[in-house]
Amino acid sequence: MHRNSYSLAALAAAAVPGLVPVRTTPIATPAEDLDVAGIVGEDGRRVMVLSPGSTASGVRLERDLRVADALTGTPLSGVVPPVLGFVKLSEGGRCVVTEAPVGRPLMLDDLSSGAELAQSLGTVLARIHTVPRYAAEAAGVESFTPEVLHAQHRARIAEITAGGHLPAAVAQRWQALLEDEELWDFTPQFVHGDLSEESLFLSGHRISAVRDWSSSKVADAASDLAWLISSLDPERFDQLYAAYREELPTSAHPRLMERAQALGEFAVAEWLAHGLATDDAEIIADARGMIGDLDADLAQIAREEAERTFDAMSSHEDDEPR
Template structure:
């Protein structure tokens, strides 16, 4: 059951004693089955109310809250808004009210234009990835072995290949990446699992809040970096990754960035699989366009490499003739 902003304000008032809603503000969320609104009280207090409209979204919300609670005793507590109250819903489940995240939702343009903000995000990512496994497991998050993660990637690529959607160059590249054992020799860590503009808030030049923990798991740290390496220009990603490494108590996997790049490419196959599964031609067309772009990039790289090899050979021959 979906609720409008007025109904959400009433839920917030019921969950938080003394809160008198004065106005509401929309909050973007990637979950269409979760109604979310920012509520501003008469005294200027700002809260965030979330109400699931389906059983599945209710399960995700409860998982989100359980993980966030487990993280409250870690260095991430400063970017996780505290829960203020709950209210049972007539159709089952419950709505939750938290302090409103400080600042505003992050936009990629913010990161592109600010080295300091990129470094702040790198530091927050490092703190996420150093959450102790016992804290993650106490929240009931799933843990995946390197073998299981690798098998999932392979199955996704093989499915795309079997459906005839992969050009030869893309197929060969992805198969070569999958066969590189060193690349996938990872130590699983706690990850957010679904980082996006909607899940991050920014205030000034700093990341002020991280939301939506329902997809968190113990898996590959490269997963949280994949969307960033695919979206940011190299200089800004270098700023982020430098701060990430500086914040970590131990060294990173020597090929973490390369694996993040690979996962960014594999995400296209995942998007394609989603389109095929849902029979959504718009998604399928979008994914095929991305694959075509990658195929064109690989063809250009091959041409550039051939030209470099030819130039080097010509230079050697010229040197030998002069000798």
């Protein structure tokens, strides 16, 4: 059951004693079956109310809350808005009210404006990845071994390759990445699992809040970096990654960036598989366009390598005595 902003404001008032709503503001959410709104009280207090629109979204919301609660005793507590109250819903499940995230939702273009915000995000990512496993497991998140994750990547790429959807150069590159056993030999860590613009808030030049922990798991830290390495220009990502490494208490996996790049590329295969499974022509065309761009990039790299090899051979011949 979906609710409009007025219904959400009424639920917020019922969940939080003393809250008198006077204004609502929409807040974007990646989940279509979760109603979310910002509420401003007459005393200026700002809260966020979340109401599940289905049983499935109710389960995700409860999982989100369990993880957020487990993070209260970690360095992430400052970016996880605290829960203020609940109210049971007539159709089952419950609505939750939290403190409103400080600032506004992040846009990727914001990260292009300067190094400070990228460095702040790198620091927050490192703190996510250093959450102790016992805290994650206490919240009931799933744990995956490197072998299981590697097998999942193999199966996904094999399916797309068998369907004849990949240019030869892309298929060869992805197969070579999957056959590199050292690349996939890592220690699983706590990850957010679904980082996006909707899940991050910024205030000034820093990340002020992280929400939607329902996809969290103990898995590959590269999965949280993949969308960023694929979206940001190299200089900005390097600044983010430098702050990430500085915040880590131990050294990062020596090939973490390579694996993040690989996962960013594999995400295109997953997108294509989704489009094919749902027979969505727009998604299929979008994914094929991205695969075509990768194929063109690989062809350009091959040409540049051939030119460097030719120039080196020519220079060597010129240096030989006649």
